[in-house]
Amino acid sequence: MSRALLLVCLVSLGCATTKTAEVKPAATEAPLACPTKEPTGAFDPAFVLGQPIVKVCLLGAGDETYLRLHEVVVPREGHALDAISVRDDLSELYRTELIRDARAFAEPTKKGVMLVYAVTERAMVSQVVIEGAPSLSHELRYELQVRSIRDTPSQRARLLEAASTFYEEAGFPRASVEFDTRASKTGTELVMRVTEGPRFVVHAVRFDGAKKLTTKILENAVQTRINSPARQAFIDRDVLLLSSAYFDNGLVLATVSSKLEELPSPPGAVDVVFTIVEGDVFTTGAVTTKGLSLGADVQKSLELKKGSVFSRAVIQRDLERLKARAQKQGLVVEVTPLTTIDSAKKRIDLTYEIAAKPE
Amino acid sequence: MLAPTFWSLANWPETVARMFGTSVVLAVAVAQPVLVDRIAVVIDGQPLFHSAIVARAKRGVINATAKEDPKQAFLRARAELIEATLIANDGKLLSVTNDEVELALDEVAKSNSITRTQLEAAAREQGLVMREYREMVRDQLFEMRWLMVRASERGVKATDSDRMQVYANLRVTLLEQLRKHAIIEVFE
Numbered sequence: 356m357s358r359a360l361l362l363v364c365l366v367s368l369g370c371a372t373t374k375t376a377e378v379k380p381a382a383t384e385a386p387l388a389c390p391t392k393e394p395t396g397a398f399d400p401a402f403v404l405g406q407p408i409v410k411v412c413l414l415g416a417g418d419e420t421y422l423r424l425h426e427v428v429v430p431r432e433g434h435a436l437d438a439i440s441v442r443d444d445l446s447e448l449y450r451t452e453l454i455r456d457a458r459a460f461a462e463p464t465k466k467g468v469m470l471v472y473a474v475t476e477r478a479m480v481s482q483v484v485i486e487g488a489p490s491l492s493h494e495l496r497y498e499l500q501v502r503s504i505r506d507t508p509s510q511r512a513r514l515l516e517a518a519s520t521f522y523e524e525a526g527f528p529r530a531s532v533e534f535d536t537r538a539s540k541t542g543t544e545l546v547m548r549v550t551e552g553p554r555f556v557v558h559a560v561r562f563d564g565a566k567k568l569t570t571k572i573l574e575n576a577v578q579t580r581i582n583s584p585a586r587q588a589f590i591d592r593d594v595l596l597l598s599s600a601y602f603d604n605g606l607v608l609a610t611v612s613s614k615l616e617e618l619p620s621p622p623g624a625v626d627v628v629f630t631i632v633e634g635d636v637f638t639t640g641a642v643t644t645k646g647l648s649l650g651a652d653v654q655k656s657l658e659l660k661k662g663s664v665f666s667r668a669v670i671q672r673d674l675e676r677l678k679a680r681a682q683k684q685g686l687v688v689e690v691t692p693l694t695t696i697d698s699a700k701k702r703i704d705l706t707y708e709i710a711a712k713p714e
Numbered sequence: 715m716l717a718p719t720f721w722s723l724a725n726w727p728e729t730v731a732r733m734f735g736t737s738v739v740l741a742v743a744v745a746q747p748v749l750v751d752r753i754a755v756v757i758d759g760q761p762l763f764h765s766a767i768v769a770r771a772k773r774g775v776i777n778a779t780a781k782e783d784p785k786q787a788f789l790r791a792r793a794e795l796i797e798a799t800l801i802a803n804d805g806k807l808l809s810v811t812n813d814e815v816e817l818a819l820d821e822v823a824k825s826n827s828i829t830r831t832q833l834e835a836a837a838r839e840q841g842l843v844m845r846e847y848r849e850m851v852r853d854q855l856f857e858m859r860w861l862m863v864r865a866s867e868r869g870v871k872a873t874d875s876d877r878m879q880v881y882a883n884l885r886v887t888l889l890e891q892l893r894k895h896a897i898i899e900v901f902e
Contacts, residue, residue, distance in 0.1 A: 394747035445763070612869055
């Protein structure tokens, strides 16, 4: 019975409070104060969206950070609370890189809602410390061990990029870096924990599946060399260079992939293996031009002839020839090579589409 | 006879609702602070918002045949959005046009032997507004395009019979690599 009475009292009190607020003149109301602690509340914005914002607060930032963050929060007092604006504010706060997390709360008041942004500042670190990197050069170690920085994603990305580039170039394709923070006598340290993994050195370069092009041609095409560090960037580029070599020799359906094969000894020795599926040699079919005319004898000037082995490099040279010919006639043109492949006859017809280049 | 819980103070908003109607409950509910939004995940400096994850989780629950636990739905939606962001960042040069989305919707309707109007009605019945449905289709087309480009770059071959499996495996491999190179912060 007493609980029932209490319930009735609570309801009555609520009504009475509302009534009092209505009759009180606004001028006597105390100014709204921002909360001193981060509010807690469930995610349920439907109740508050559309209500007028009476005050915007920012919690969780130190004095210096507060001033900088305050500049990016739009003064939304007087506007209706909407989800997109709140997201924009949170994005802008994050973009400063001064905070690692941000939350937005709406605290109901008599005349609307107080919009409270609670942030978690990114820590300042006294020094970057590198662990487990015996192969790292002294110069780079000195460069990376900076002092008094804020622990931000872009700082970490910069450190990671520098270390990754070094290790990639030095032949440590499996090197990895993990970041951690720890307390020290001088403050918080940002620890770059490096796991170098094996240093891969090229023992041999193999071209598995290559029959129609000689090893000599393929070796000259690639940049990877025996006894040099096995660099993935070079190997990836070599795949493109080998593909190009095949395309220039009529093998337009050739595919090239790469892999590293670790040898049992010596430690770190690897074979760089390019696996090639060559396919058939394609010859050139009809060679024609369309669009802007560059003269009746234009085809005679072209290097790629009907019946010759199809070659992308020769096409590239012919493109330049056509542009130069046009230029002599006072024209600036765009030339697009259009191909039609006849798989059964292993033949490729080629048409150069010539158009005036728009200014 | 009233149930004993009717008088429990722990349930008093509901109790008041029974006595005075739901409007009173709303007034009581808004007296507490409400989380409007928060940064839930950051992927390579790009924030993902709690509200977007909740919206995706609701969409998934609508689509799911079995009832999904809300917490599980949230975790699933968060994982899906992280993947979608990684894919979008990796395929920055790719795009899907409005015409392609409309064409895909036509195809969906055709393969189900219904008209576009019936398809839109079916989507509405599942709780999807057409704008959301279009976005879903756009996301799926984008991911497919991204997979095809990456498959072509890697010389991945697939036949009509194993295409789905080959692409599913490739997706797993590519996402593993993207995760390895991305900086992902999750805030609980």
